[in-house]
Amino acid sequence: MKIIICGAGEVGKTLAQHLSKENHDITVIDQSQENIKKVLETLDVNTFIGAGSQPSILQKAGAKNAEMLIAVTQSDEVNMIACEVASAQFNIPLKVARIRDQDYLNPDYQGLFSKNQISVDLIISPELEAAEAIRRRLIAPGAFDIIPFAEKKIVLLGIKIEKDCPLINNTIKNISSSFTDLKMSIVSLLRKDSIIIPSNDDKIKIGDSVYVVADTEHLNRVMIAFGHEETKANSVIIAGGGNIGVALAKRLEESKFGAKTRLIELNKERAETVSMDLKDTMIINGNSLDPGILNEAKISETETIIPVTNQDEVNILTSLLAKKQGCKKTITLINDLSYTSMLEPLGIDVVLSPKTITVSRILSYIRKGKIRQVYSLKEGEGEVIEADAIETSTIVNKKIKDLKLPYGVKIGAIFKKDNDVVIASDNIMIESGDRVVLFSLSKMIKKVEKLFSVTFGF
Numbered sequence: 001m002k003i004i005i006c007g008a009g010e011v012g013k014t015l016a017q018h019l020s021k022e023n024h025d026i027t028v029i030d031q032s033q034e035n036i037k038k039v040l041e042t043l044d045v046n047t048f049i050g051a052g053s054q055p056s057i058l059q060k061a062g063a064k065n066a067e068m069l070i071a072v073t074q075s076d077e078v079n080m081i082a083c084e085v086a087s088a089q090f091n092i093p094l095k096v097a098r099i100r101d102q103d104y105l106n107p108d109y110q111g112l113f114s115k116n117q118i119s120v121d122l123i124i125s126p127e128l129e130a131a132e133a134i135r136r137r138l139i140a141p142g143a144f145d146i147i148p149f150a151e152k153k154i155v156l157l158g159i160k161i162e163k164d165c166p167l168i169n170n171t172i173k174n175i176s177s178s179f180t181d182l183k184m185s186i187v188s189l190l191r192k193d194s195i196i197i198p199s200n201d202d203k204i205k206i207g208d209s210v211y212v213v214a215d216t217e218h219l220n221r222v223m224i225a226f227g228h229e230e231t232k233a234n235s236v237i238i239a240g241g242g243n244i245g246v247a248l249a250k251r252l253e254e255s256k257f258g259a260k261t262r263l264i265e266l267n268k269e270r271a272e273t274v275s276m277d278l279k280d281t282m283i284i285n286g287n288s289l290d291p292g293i294l295n296e297a298k299i300s301e302t303e304t305i306i307p308v309t310n311q312d313e314v315n316i317l318t319s320l321l322a323k324k325q326g327c328k329k330t331i332t333l334i335n336d337l338s339y340t341s342m343l344e345p346l347g348i349d350v351v352l353s354p355k356t357i358t359v360s361r362i363l364s365y366i367r368k369g370k371i372r373q374v375y376s377l378k379e380g381e382g383e384v385i386e387a388d389a390i391e392t393s394t395i396v397n398k399k400i401k402d403l404k405l406p407y408g409v410k411i412g413a414i415f416k417k418d419n420d421v422v423i424a425s426d427n428i429m430i431e432s433g434d435r436v437v438l439f440s441l442s443k444m445i446k447k448v449e450k451l452f453s454v455t456f457g458f
Contacts, residue, residue: 001024001025001067001068002024002025002027002062002065002066002067002068003019003024003025003026003027003066003067003068003069003070003366004027004028004029004052004058004061004062004063004066004068004069004070004086004092005026005027005028005029005069005070005072006029006030006052006053006069006070006071006072006073006078006079006082007029007030007052007071007072007073007074007079007098008028008029008030008032008035008036008038008039008047009030009035009072009073009074010355011072011098011355011358011359012028012030012070012072012073013028013035013038013039013042013043014355014359015070015072015359015362015363016028016039016043016045017042017043018359018363018376018442019366020043020044020045021442021443022442022445022446025046026043026045026046027045027046027047027048027061027062027066028045028046028047028048029047029048029049029050029051029052029057029058029061030047030049030052030073031049031050031051032049033049036048036049046061046062048060048061051078052069052071052073052078052082053078053081053082053085054085055085055089058082058085058086058089058090059090063086063089063090063092064090066086066090066092067092067093067094068092068093068094068095068096068366069082069083069086069092069094069095069096070096070362071083071095071096071097071098072096072097072098072124072358072362073098076097076098076099076100076101076104079097079098079099080097080099080104080118080120082097083095083096083097083118083119083120084118084119086119087115087119088119094121094122095119095120095121095122096120096121096122096123096124096362096365097120097122097123097124098123098124098125098126098358099123099124099125100125100126100127100243102125102127102243102247105123105125105128122362122365124358124361124362126354126355126357126358127242127243127244127247127354128243128247129354129357129358129361130244130247130308130333130352130354130357131244131247131248131251132251133352133357134244134248134306134308134331134352135248135251135252135255135257136148137331137350137352138232138233138236138252138257138259138304138331139232140157140219140223141228141230141231141232141233141303141304141329142159142223142226142227142228142229142230143157143158143159143223143228144158144159144160144209144349144350144351145157145158145211146158147375147384148216149213149372149373149384149386149415149437150372150386150413150415150421150435150437151415152216153215153216153415153419153421154213154214154215154216154386154413154415154421154437155213155214155215155216155219156211156212156213156375156384156437157211157212157213157214157219157222157223158209158210158211159209159210159211159212159223159226159228160207160208160209160210161204161205161206161207161208161209161210161226162206162227163206164227165204165206165226165227166225166226166227167204167225167226167227168204168205168206169203169204169205170203170204171200171201171202171203172186172198172199172200172201172202172203172204173200173201175204176200179225182214182218182221182222182225183214183215183217183218183413183421183422183423184212184213184214184215184218184222184225184423185212185213185214185412185413185423185424186198186204186210186211186212187211187212187213187384187410187412187438187439188210188211188377188382188410188439189202189204189208189209189210189211190208190209190210190211190377190378191205191207191208191209192207195377195378195381195382195441197407197408197409197410197439197441198410210226211377211384211439212226213384213412213413213423213437213439214413214423215413215421215423216421217421230329232257232258232259233259233303233304233329234258234259234260234303235259235260235261235262235298235301235302235303235304236252236259236260236261236262236302236303236304236305236306237261237262237263237264237294237297237299237302237304237305237306237322237327238261238262238263238264238281238306238308239263239264239288239305239306239307239308239309239314239315239318240263240264240265240288240307240308240309240310240315240333241263241264241265241267241270241271241274241283242308242309242310244308244333244354245263245265245274245306245308245309246263246274246277246278248306248308249261249263249274249278249281250277250278252281253278253279253280253281259303260282261280261281261282262281262282262283262284262297262298262302263278263281263282263283263284264284264286264287264288264293264294264297265283265284265285265286266285266286266287266288266309267285268285271283271284271285272285282297284296284297288307288309288314288318288321289314289317289318289321291321291325294321294322294325295325299322299325299326299327300325300326300327301326302322302326302327302328303327303328303329304327304328304329304330304331305318305319305322305327305329305330305331306330306331306332306333307319307330307332307333308333309333312333312334312335312336312339315332315333315334316332316334316339316343316346316348319332319348320346320347320348323347323348329349329350330347330348330349330350331349331350331352332348332350332351332352333352333353333354334351334352334353335353335354335355337353337355337356339351340353356376359376360374360375360376363376363383364376371385371386371387371388372386372387372388372435373385373386374386381441381442382439382440382441382442383439383440383442383445384412384437384438384439385437385438385439385440385448386415386435386436386437387435387436387438387448387452388433388434388435388436388452389430389431389432389433389434389435389436389452390432390452391432393432393451393452394450394451394452395430395436395451395452396430396431396432397429397430397431397432398429398430399426399427399428399429399430400424400425400426400427400428400430401426401427403430403451405451406444406447407444408440408441408443408444409438409439409440409441409444409447409448409451410424410438410439410440411424411436411437411438412424412437412438412439413436413437414428414430414434414435414436414437415434415435415436415437416431416434417431417433417434436452
């Protein structure tokens with residue numbers, strides 16, 4: 001597929017990296033010569049310096065033959081215009097735009113993005129995506145990642161193996177035999193920056209990040225099995241009244257989450273504006289790095305603090321200060337992923353990256369066909385995929401042990417036509433109409449395509 005990416009920032013560059021590995025024909029456009037230089041230092045892709053919203057630049061980039069345009073520049077307006085020009089002038093069938101300004105996303109103006117107005121097929125709002133990701137993590141306090149699949153009947157859990165985990169040094173086989181009535185499957189391990197697809201003889205070790213596919217009804221039991229018996233937070237502090245902070249507070253209010261929510265905002269005018277938008281959230285005007293403000297927010301009685309300001313350093317220091325003053329858990333927003341490796345030793349529980357979430361969401365959209373959902377792990381090195389088993393697929397009417405799955409691919413669970421969730425095992429038969437949730441290394445995507453007799457794309 002020929003894809004044009006407008007914007008060579010972190011998101012654009014990361015998308016180009018993943019998609020070029022899959023043999024897509026990628027062209028990157030950016031107005032910054034320095035950004036383009038960084039792309040060319042690491043990737044073998046086509047590049048053009050200029051504005052992606054200009055017809056002449058798009059024409060030079062090969063828009064006439066492009067099948068998709070992804071606009072992820074720093075300007076919402078440039079992204080929107082690029083999509084409209086791509087549609088009106090070059091008939092590019094699929095357009096994706098990153099939109100940050102919440103005014104454009106107001107439900108009152110939902111007709112703005114349509115074929116008769118601004119032609120955008122998928123709108124990505126990193127702020128809204130991040131807010132929803134945080135809300136999910138609050139549901140399972142012991143998990144650093146939680147993603148629903150198969151109409152929320154199956155869940156992917158990311159669980160950090162800490163020293164009090166009762167499963168340390170147990171093999172995958174022993175864990176399965178010890179919890180025969182628990183619908184869960186360990187599909188991958190992250191250990192010292194490496195992804196491991198566990199065999200029956202592999203052991204769980206301290207420091208591992210374990211990804212588990214489970215029946216959603218068994219979520220709490222799975223967490224307990226891994227030594228996490230934390231209850232849902234009764235009190236939450238959000239540090240930062242920007243788009244993410246406000247969107248999160250609104251979602252907690254609308255979902256009747258039930259926790260006492262306080263929001264700290266430094267800017268007085270912004271705090272006053274936010275207070276009018278939120279009904280059940282206490283707004284505190286002040287600096288989250290001020291111990292007095294944290295005391296006013298009752299930090300010592302708070303289960304979870306969520307710093308989501310625009311400054312990584314403020315978010316990190318707020319988390320550390322809150323922990324020192326008695327807060328039990330932190331969920332910290334980080335834009336610069338170079339900080340990630342140093343945060344866990346400091347005691348920061350969950351790190352959230354809008355860039356990673358945005359890339360995962362776009363990759364999920366690109367890999368459509370018979371693919372219902374894709375979630376990227378570790379900067380896209382591995383992916384959890386939900387795919388339909390169609391009649392023509394080579395996996396249909398076969399037991400899992402007979403599939404001869406390549407290394408790097410592991411089936412976790414199957415959502416049956418009768419709405420039953422079945423955890424993968426050797427003798428399970430895959431039938432037409434089943435929805436299969438599996439883990440795959442990115443480099444094995446082409447082989448997964450052949451298994452399902454589909455192309456992950458358009």
